[in-house]
Amino acid sequence: MTPANPLLQQQLQRQALAQRWRLPLALLASLAVGFIITLAVSDQPLRAFLMLLTGPMPRLDWSAADGWQLTRMVRFGAVIEDAITLCLLGLAVSLPFRARQFSLGADGQLFLGALAATAASLWWPGPWYAALPLAFAAACITGFAWGAVPGLLKVRFDINEIVSTLMLNIIAVQFYRWVVTDILRDPAAGFIVTPMLAPGLQLPVLLAHTNVTVMLLALPAMVWLAWVLLMRTTLGYEIRVVGEAPAFARQAGLPVQRTIWLSMALGGAFAALAGVHVSHGLLKRLPVDLPTGLGYEGLLVALLARNNPRVVPLAALLYAWLRTGALAMERSTDVSREMVLVIQALMILFVVSERMGPALAGLWLDWRARRGGRHGA
Numbered sequence: 575m576t577p578a579n580p581l582l583q584q585q586l587q588r589q590a591l592a593q594r595w596r597l598p599l600a601l602l603a604s605l606a607v608g609f610i611i612t613l614a615v616s617d618q619p620l621r622a623f624l625m626l627l628t629g630p631m632p633r634l635d636w637s638a639a640d641g642w643q644l645t646r647m648v649r650f651g652a653v654i655e656d657a658i659t660l661c662l663l664g665l666a667v668s669l670p671f672r673a674r675q676f677s678l679g680a681d682g683q684l685f686l687g688a689l690a691a692t693a694a695s696l697w698w699p700g701p702w703y704a705a706l707p708l709a710f711a712a713a714c715i716t717g718f719a720w721g722a723v724p725g726l727l728k729v730r731f732d733i734n735e736i737v738s739t740l741m742l743n744i745i746a747v748q749f750y751r752w753v754v755t756d757i758l759r760d761p762a763a764g765f766i767v768t769p770m771l772a773p774g775l776q777l778p779v780l781l782a783h784t785n786v787t788v789m790l791l792a793l794p795a796m797v798w799l800a801w802v803l804l805m806r807t808t809l810g811y812e813i814r815v816v817g818e819a820p821a822f823a824r825q826a827g828l829p830v831q832r833t834i835w836l837s838m839a840l841g842g843a844f845a846a847l848a849g850v851h852v853s854h855g856l857l858k859r860l861p862v863d864l865p866t867g868l869g870y871e872g873l874l875v876a877l878l879a880r881n882n883p884r885v886v887p888l889a890a891l892l893y894a895w896l897r898t899g900a901l902a903m904e905r906s907t908d909v910s911r912e913m914v915l916v917i918q919a920l921m922i923l924f925v926v927s928e929r930m931g932p933a934l935a936g937l938w939l940d941w942r943a944r945r946g947g948r949h950g951a
Contacts, residue, residue: 597878597885600924601892608917612909622907626914629902630895649898651784655856656894657887658789659848663872664879664886665800666845670725670735671881672804673837674817679724679739680845681869682746683717687846688853689750690716692768692860695775696758702774709775709854713846720746721842725835735838747866754862766862777855787855793887796847800883803840813837845869877922893918 605623612619632650663680670677691709699705724738760769777787804810812833816823823830848868853860871893878889900914 596880596925597889597892600878600921603924604917604920607920608913611916612913615913616907616909618907619909622903622909622913625903625906626896626899626909628899629906630898647781647783649902651781651786653891653894653898654781654786654790655784656897657891658786658793659851659856659868660872660875660890660893661793661887662796662844662848662851663869664875664890665797665883666841666843666848666869667873667876668879668881668883668886669800669804669813669841669844670721670838671876672817673813673834674820675725675728675735675834675838677721677724677735677739677838677841678869678873679721679742679838679842680848680872681866682739682743683720683842683845684849684852684869685746685750685864685866686720687713687717687849688860688864689753689849690846691850692771692853693753693758695771695854696769699772699775705775706777706854710847710850713850714843717842717844717846717849718839719842721845722835722839725838728838729831729834743866743869750860750864751862754860758860760859768860770859771854775854776858777851785856787851789851789855796844797883797887800844800886804883809833809836845872848872874918874922878925880925 609619609623612622616622630649630653631646632644633646634644663684666680666683667677691713694709694712695705698708700708720742724733724735724742727733727738728735754768755766758768760767763769777789780786780788780790802810804813812823812828813836815826815828816830816833816837820830823833852864875886875889875893878893879885896914896918900911903909903913904911
């Protein structure tokens with residue numbers, strides 16, 4: 575055996591360990607730095623940090639009338655509701671990112687997906703087994719088409735996808751507001767909203783006193799679909815090759831242009847599914863002032879997961895947990911929720927660092943080797 579083989583094996587082992595522990599290590603490092611900052615700004619730093627970490631958890635309480643009951647389910651439900659939306663948006667961003675297309679259009683795709691699903695449910699009502707699939711299909715087709723637009727602009731006219739998706743977000747949001755205000759508005763409501771969806775057209779709720787719907791059960795299938803698409807199909811192989819070695823992809827004769835716009839279109843379909851979750855699961859109707867910015871949070875989730883579909887749910891849950899915990903911390907202590915923004919920013923910096931993970935993995939492997947040597951002696 576040549577001396578290079580053990581070194582190569584150690585390097586591969588270090589890289590595999592770094593990839594596996596990158597997110598947990600980034601979380602621990604960011605929490606540690608966040609706690610140090612909390613020590614400087616809070617009179618009760620330990621209580622504030624415990625509230626951040628445990629605030630979203632449900633609590634088991636006893637009462638003589640009702641016996642043991644789970645309480646604080648609203649907070650826990652908020653975590654799950656948020657995580658579902660962020661997971662779908664993270665998948666929407668991950669697919670084009672793997673093709674090295676920095677799409678920022680998930681926000682507009684979510685808006686148009688929610689709008690298409692709501693319009694389908696209001697204009698073509700029917701039994702739930704026909705109306706709900708129609709709403710999902712309308713959203714996916716709309717998101718796919720809207721996601722394809724910046725991709726086609728990129729491959730046909732070489733228009734930068736960052737600029738085009740940002741501009742298309744503005745168009746999508748303004749179109750959404752015009753339709754809600756002038757076409758779908760409920761005249762009986764005291765403010766600008768669409769009519770409430772019929773109970774049979776709303777996504778069934780799984781947890782009482784929350785808006786956790788059957789989308790939670792469908793989410794593993796969607797994550798699996800994204801992973802299979804990326805890792806087990808010809809299109810997924812083309813996406814990965816185009817993203818990692820575009821020059822090689824062109825020399826090998828791969829359909830680079832088709833791969834680029836398809837990756838962005840498929841991302842749009844996943845963002846539109848997040849819109850259905852918002853319209854048919856969380857709100858049951860659409861307000862004219864639906865908050866913007868969710869798509870950019872999906873971008874952060876994708877960065878935390880390093881565009882790996884199997885890691886996106888964990889990153890989304892972590893992001894949602896910290897955000898809900900921040901609200902509980904702000905209500906109960908003297909630390910504001912902005913502390914969580916610092917922790918989230920640190921987490922992303924640690925995750926995207928190309929050197930921190932391998933360096934820590936190397937320290938761990940060296941420690942294990944020394945420990946094994948001492949035991950052998």
